[in-house]
Amino acid sequence: MKALVLAGGKGTRLRPLTHTSAKQLVPVANKPVLHYGLEAIRDAGITSVGIVIGDTGPEVRAAVGDGSRFGLDVTYIPQEAPLGLAHCVLIAREFLGDEPFVMYLGDNFLLDGIADLVNAFREADHDVQILLTKVAEPQFYGVAELGPDGEILRLEEKPEHPRSDLAIVGVYTFSPVIHEAVRAIRPSARGELEITDAITWLIGKGHRVHSHFVTGYWRDTGRLQDMLECNRMVLEAIEPDVRGTVDALSEITGRVDIGPGTTVERSVIRGPAIIGAGTRIDGSYIGPYTSIGEGCVLEEAGVEYSIVLGDSAIRGVSGLTYSLIGRNVEVTRAVGLPNTHQLMIGDHSRVQVRA
Known part of the structure; x- marks a missing residue:
């Protein structure tokens, strides 16, 4: 089994940091978020990893190297533009071959790793397994609707009126049949090949698409509050x-x-x-x-x-x-008149001061 890690993307919600740095390399407890994901993949017994990189590719390469310090063998897969998650699978075809694989979004943070997900997939006969968790505001996520046996009936991307409170976590497991699906779909309205469209195509063709639930702590680290909360959770366990x-x-x-x-x-x-x-x-x-x-x-x-x-x-x-x-x-500290503020702030910054 292989792993495909996505480490491209613009990271717009963490600007201005991500103007000059990959969002996956912003640290939690002084360690890049991406490193936690690579360690989780290793701990699940996977050693062959392809990393999809974009504009920040040189920085990602410098932070990960050949993967040996994580116990991994890393192959880099350049993506010319962020054209969707399914596009990442499409361009990784040669690396992935005909093996099953985990697709891991590099800015996701799973405190308890992915070993349970990977083991469940290895023991079952599903073509796709999607990691899910309950959230308070499902309209901001991809949302799954389940059947009585945990099978995926329908997927919606950020629906205005969600059919459930089950958000799609950025970790998926696929059999090689996904390659047929990503070739069959067309770009969405935003010009991307959506992985949810590829999975929906498989459901329509009668393939086995199942759910698996997060048992521990999960965060998408794309926002300030999520970064700080992940930092808190990791620091709770330090010695x-x-x-x-x-x-x-x-x-x-x-x-x-x-x-x-x-x-x-x-x-x-x-x-x-x-x-x-x-x-x-x-x-x-x-x-x-x-x-x-x-x-x-x-x-x-x-x-x-x-x-x-x-x-x-x-x-x-x-x-x-x-x-x-x-x-x-x-x-x-500003030097000058009392109760004044002196700021030099770049684009897309946010500063809060006491008036």
């Missing part, structure tokens, strides 16, 4: 590990992971939290559910329930919360 230097004037409480070469002076860190290697924290407060990347500087700063990417600096600013701060960012 304390202080490999840096903490002075006697600092207070470390709870589960805190501090990377090598990091210095903490006159500061308070309340876990769960993770601090990357080579970071300097001075006179600052880091609250629960916070990830600070490598090579950062925090001076007289305060941040909690946030993600700060590598090589960024926060100086003289406290009260930061519910924030995602990109790489090589500088956040400093």
Whole structure:
């Protein structure tokens, strides 16, 4: 069995970070989301992985390499434009051959992995198995309608009036029959080959299309709130590990992971939290559910329930919360008239300040 991982796409909901970075490489607890997916595939007993890449392909290649450090053999499959999930299957035909495979959307986060899904597919005789979960707002997802035995009766993409509350999670298992389906369908109104159309075609031809339910925690990490919630869930399980230097004037409480070469002076860190290697924290407060990347500087700063990417600096600013701060960012106190704000913000950014 093989795996097809989709690591292209524009990541519009996480702009401006994704103007210069692949959305699948935004970190959760200082590890890219894509790495969690690759580890889940490995833990399900799959070693041959094709990764579909787009404009951010060089960055994905740099972050994954040949896959050997994950115990995988990785093949890269360039896609000239984001033309749909079924198009990814179409262009991966040579890599996939006639083997069954898992298709894994690289920005999905499944805390308990996919071993149960893969094992269920191997033991059954289905042509397609779709991973589902109940959601509060199904109109924002692909939605499945099931028969009495768990078979898929109908799929709808972001329906105005959903027939169920069962959202399609971005992990699928297919037999080779899917190749016939992706060749048979035509582009949708948005110009893409939709995987839901291909699966619907198979249902119409009488093929066995079944459901499997998420048993643990799942998030599509395309939005800020989802990134922060995934970060919280991972940090809940970290073990304390202080490999840096903490002075006697600092207070470390709870589960805190501090990377090598990091210095903490006159500061308070309340876990769960993770601090990357080579970071300097001075006179600052880091609250629960916070990830600070490598090579950062925090001076007289305060941040909690946030993600700060590598090589960024926060100086003289406290009260930061519910924030995602990109790489090589500088956040400093404004100098000038009292109660003023001085901002230089790129396109598609969002800033909230107290008026």
